[in-house]
Amino acid sequence: MLAAWRFIASQYFLWLLITLFVVGTVAIIILFYTEHQNRQKLLRSGIDEVDKMNGHEFAEFLGERFKANRYKVTMPPRSGDFGADVIINQGAYRAVIQAKRSNSKVGIKAVQEVIGAVKYYGAMHGIVITNNHYTNSAEKLAASNDIEMWDRDKLVDFLAENNLNVKELPKEGDENLCPQCARLLHLKTGKHGQFWGCSSFPKCRFSKNLK
Incomplete structure (x- = not known):
């Protein structure tokens, strides 16, 4: 009888070890897969390139991204924008965007500016977009x-789901920026x-011949 119990106990212990091994292996595989997916998402998003942009380039980049999503995009003047860096329209819908490319947490000022922009531009919605995070x-x-x-x-x-080659976007000083108002030149x-x-x-009525 004692031998039988020992056999059952050994089999149970063996089954427990196998179960723990299988569960542990699956957990490790899931962990590595999740980390791989996160790395791939970061690569697709181009967030590293976004981190290298200045504020104007970031706003232009967001404008191009929303254009690709079938929004009509307006870029207010760089000075006197009344709190909106990008204005997007789709049918009767209008939203104003405050673009904050920042190396630190974005504070209350950005929110105050976009609140004012919503009223000034008669928008239905206000959005603040940053490559960082926000203060409480x-x-x-x-x-x-x-x-x-x-x-x-x-x-x-957003960028990973709506991939756009960040490296192909014009930077400050590129020939694809208008020399008079610094907006993108379109073909x-x-x-x-x-x-x-x-x-x-x-x-702005600047134009130049196609080379």
Whole structure:
């Protein structure tokens, strides 16, 4: 009888070891797979390139990304923008975006600016987008004023799902920026053929021939 119990106990112990081994192996595989997926998402998002941008480049980048998602995009003047770096429209919907490329947490000022922009531009929605995170006071003010806050994690998800080659976007000083207002130059077609025209037309009428 004792031998039988010993046999049962040994079999149970062996089964327990096998179960723990299988569970541990599966957990390790899941952990490595999750880490791999996260790394791939970061690579797809181009967040490392975003971190190298200045504020104007980040706003232009977001504008191009929303254009790719079928929004009509307006870039207010760099000075006197009344708190909006990007304005997006889709049908009757309008939202204003405050773009904050930052090396530290974004504070309450960004939220205050976008609250003012919502009123000034008659928008339905206000969004602050950063490559970083937010202070507690900024998050509280945003929550009380129905302002949407995109932190680094949400930005990575958005960019990974809507991939755009960040490295192909023009930087400050590139020939694809208007020398008069620093907006992107778009390739257009006129009666004399293709040319580069300022994206802020008709406010800015700069153009140059296609090389």
